[in-house]
Amino acid sequence: MSLHFVETYEEESCLVIARFIGDILDGDKNRTALANTTGSAFFKNCEAAFAKGDFVTVLDNFVEHINVLFTSLADKGDLDSYLDILIHVAQRLRDSEDTSQEQLLTAAKKVTAALTKETDKHAEKRLSALTDLFNALNGEPKIQLQVLLAITDYAKSSSLAGLLALALKTHLESWIKDWQLTVPEQRTLYMAAAEVLRLSKKKKAGPVDAYRLVVKALATYQGASAAELHSVRSKAAEAITDFIRFPDLYQFDLLEADAVKQLQKDPEYGPLYQLLSMMLTSASIKEYDALVKRHPEVLESTKVPAEDTRAKARVLALLSLASQHNELGFAAIKEALALEDDEVEAWIIKASGKKLLEARIDQLRGRVAVTRIPQRTFTQAHWRDLTAQLGAWKENVWTMKDIISSQTYTGLSRGLPAPKVVHAERRLLDWWIRQARKHGVKPSRIVSWVRRKLGTSICIYRRLCDGTLGCATPCLLCQRELLRFDLRVHCSQGAALWFSGRMSDAGAPKSQLTGMQRRSFRKHDLKQDS
Structure with missing residues (x-):
């Protein structure tokens, strides 16, 4: 079996449909007289409109005689091809810069009306063409909504609710969110989808899901007028x-x-x-x-x-x-x-x-x-009780945090063992001592100098909080997130030393000091503070 690929153009595909419909309109008339027949006039009209890029006229001509295709085409493959080209023309109409929103809405209504006119043996083909039209109008939410409502009505009347139920259950909420529908539009869509799901016999999308959609629709009537509630x-x-x-x-x-x-x-x-x-x-x-x-x-x-x-x-x-x-x-x-x-x-x-x-x-x-x-x-009274309970829990958590913080600093001032978090100060002191030995400074001087600058019983995180976040006491967020920080220590004669590093559990932070900073560190601070 050999395959043959034939290159065709958009105009050729559309004109094939126009010629086919024209031949059907002419019936058994002699081909020599085609110039003055209804079919030839239809074909010439479509050809001229397509040459001008007038897709509104092309689509109107096709829609007017769409039932001819359903009644005359016995081959399902040919019918699918013709319907695909019809939807393609609708998509070209959407993409055209000359098409207004009103024209596109009118054209979409004409196509849906033609496809939903009858519930014959081609009902599944009609429903499939409607879904293709819905997808072709992507980016036009108001028009898509109208097409979707027409699809739900046709699915109910043609006993094809099962084909549409799962798609409605899966995508309905995302459509409502993406299209930014008004409350009345949400109600209409919820109710229409619920009617389809109620007729479905599928286990994954059936009457129980229809009940849930009705409940969501009823929830939108809170505070509505008496007339709306009565409806x-x-x-x-x-x-x-x-x-x-x-x-x-x-x-x-x-x-x-x-x-x-x-x-x-x-x-x-x-x-x-x-x-x-x-x-x-x-x-x-x-x-x-x-x-x-x-x-x-x-x-x-x-x-x-x-x-x-x-x-x-x-x-x-x-x-x-x-x-x-x-x-x-x-x-x-x-x-x-x-x-x-x-x-x-x-x-x-x-x-x-x-x-x-x-x-x-x-x-x-x-x-x-x-x-x-x-x-x-779960009523409003339950929501109020839950809000009060959550508020009480929040207050208790903050109270417990304050108690733990005060007990921590009280214990440090009394010389009790420091918690793991405060070990950052000790690692910082160890790093200063190593730097002092490296430059020939006595460790006792660096220890006394740093303690006078930072304080003996105040956690380094508290100083960071006071200087950056404005916190009165250190919090767990600071203790976790300020592992990478910059600490500036002002010296007695105006010189400044910057310490920048990353804290780690393995040891003291790593730092890079310039020669000028090391000289300032040795000559000014330690010498004057000794």
Whole structure:
């Protein structure tokens, strides 16, 4: 089998499509009369527009007769090629300097409308062409948003949600961030993507992910107007129903959110909100039984078997009970959950197996020691408590730091062993002594001189902090980061000596002194300070 490479140009590829569409428009007419036929006029119009670089006209002509390609082409390869060229023309339109934003948006809407017009046997090809158009418009976020919404609508109507679900789950958050969408645009996109994921049957992108997107959309309605809140009543009720229906969901953060809380007094969804509130906050299954008895229709609205809903209510009641006590007795759990004696341990193990509870069971004493339990809901009150707790911890850490610092310097002044950090001063003194011996100066002179300059009980890091960062006391950051530093010591007669080096655990720092500095060091400082 031999391969043949044929060089073609962009104009040739586009004109091939134009000629093909023209031939289809002419049908069985005689070719000798093509000069005055509809097909020949279509071809000449496309040829003239392409020669002028008028890609708007070329794209309009192709889009107007795009359904001709879907109905006339039996070969899938040819159809793919023609659709690729169509998207390429749209990309050329985007890259053209003469194309305005409004023209590009209008052209994109025409292409999406033509591709989504029918849900026939070529639905997958149409969806693929739409995604190619979306990618070709990269860098135009507002237009990409419109195309993406059209893609989600077509995926739902053509039963192709599974092909789009994983991409939406993976890239939706990055699109919202990169495109810098407004709050209304975020809501629209969240809801559209959630509808696609709800129809998907994939395990990695399905109804549970749709529920999470709806929750994110409802969170954007905090502080919204009454009209806006009323428009999402059904979506809020849908989120509550999903929370009750899905067996692995035990956390719901929107109990106090405006979009959900509005259902509290709603005549239609009021009992559903009461059921949610009771399941999240009640520590007894008896309240659940009483509510279901008063409103038996509430379980019918969730379309969940009554036994499954009661089992979930029991687990949530156990979590509420455990959050109130560090240690529980079997008798208290039995009464709160309406269990038999031999069922208590099984429900504790069930909650622990779902990683909702960490506890130790003492079978001999009939007690359960709770070590960790997550919040079932996280409201503004919880945020305030967490902020206060973190503030208290921060204050305690700073207090402990001040105590350690004061005790360190008190111990040094009393002659107690110096901590490892202060050994930097000793290494510095050792280096000065070696320099003194090198230049024939008595070590006693250099020791007394340096001690008078630096101080005997003050860590070198403290002097560095006072001189550079303005700290009142040395901190761990300085002790770690000031391993490389410059220390300037002013001498008695105005001469200056610069010490520049890198501290290391192996020994004293290395330094380079010029001849002038060494002479100043010998003749002025040590001689005058001796």
